[in-house]
Amino acid sequence: MKKTLTTLAIFGLVVLFAQTASNLTEFKENIATQKAEAKDELKPYRFDGSKVTYFNFKTYKQTKEVEIYLFNNTDYRFSFNGKSLPNDITIQIYDKDKTQANRVLLTEFNGIQGKNKVIESSALNEAYKSKKSNATRLKRVFVDYVIPATPGAENKKPTMKERGAIILVMGYKN
């Protein structure tokens, strides 16, 4: 009896681990496809790189931040893909990082889950100039992903339905 139970327990764990690994592999493969979709939205801007931000929805609110440089005489396009989001998040773009109390919110949007959205640096620069006197141009921006609290989430051992990723692909005008 003990041997049978042991065998069943091990078999169950093997199946569980194999399923977990398989789900994660699929998750990763989907991201590669979605990155290609986001890249297509950059055209005719030149691809410069991508940043995939992974997170797990937890019982508390989280913010993940990505810093991006904007150089002189260059226009940028940022393509966000939210097709690996199990729930929606909010995207906020600021002129300074999250430790700065006086930072300016340049744009904010949600409804990115399952969608692709493009933002251009020219729009961010216009918002910057309109919101801040004496402002000239943005030299960098900080993209904040605000991940809402999810009641009942498994904080330490997240399930697949709590895993999320937001893809950001960046391009510049040649």
Next chain:
Amino acid sequence: MKLSKLAIGIVALGIGAFLTSCGGEEPSDINTVEVDTTAEDELDADLFESPDEDYHLPSPLQVASIFKKSGLEYNSDATSDVSNASNHTEELKQMLNFGVYSADMAYCVLNEQANEGRKFLTAITDLAGEIGMEAVFENEDLMRRFDANLEDKDSIEILMIEIHERTEEYMEENDMQHTSAIHFAGAWTEGMYLGVYDFENNQNKDGVGAQLTEQMAILGNIIKGLKDPRNSGTELEWVISDLEHIQTTFDGFDSVNAFYEDESAEELTLQDNEFEELGSLIKDLRAKITEG
């Protein structure tokens, strides 16, 4: 790729345990059955929880493009010597010079010097083989396409973007992103060197000078990337030390302090003596990186 290997590993581990239990002794107590979940924990930690603060560094092609738009002229003597590529036998030097040659290739291609650029592509391919990234360049089609488009600047630039994208994907799939800061440190140093070279030899230098100071903004994140604990096996201390010295010297310039105190200031222009000091530090570091 890593995930697939891990999946196979987990299944193999499980099957191994299963077979052992079938043919071996009966466990004395069912409660003692334990399965090591360390691998799964590491997988979660490594791949599916990004840091709370992250950054994107510009590609060598974008940096070269910005410098060119700022008025940087092509100087054939300024690039690094490709014949030194095979002399770099330490892994750190190989990774740094992978970045140096990437910046040189971008510089050549954007200045319509594709034949020169091809030499750097060969050097990069050779170094990639030494640092475990041969898969990025193993497609011979890359070189054939480069050769077929030597006269077509746009096609060569698209090919360079493709190489950059392949490198980025390869590093992500193989959990090597932390080493990209080392490549980037080499590329940044070379980009700055090419700018300094032009600044010292080009009369119309204001645009390049402004661009050099603008590129200094990236340095903090390069240093942060180099300090990633996963890079601790690489003897990076001298690179970090030199880059930190460049950063603190720059931060101490009067012009820099005045610029950051004036929120309406658009461009930072260094005094001649400040440029001289910054240029000297850049040249010293570049020499240490590129010497064979």
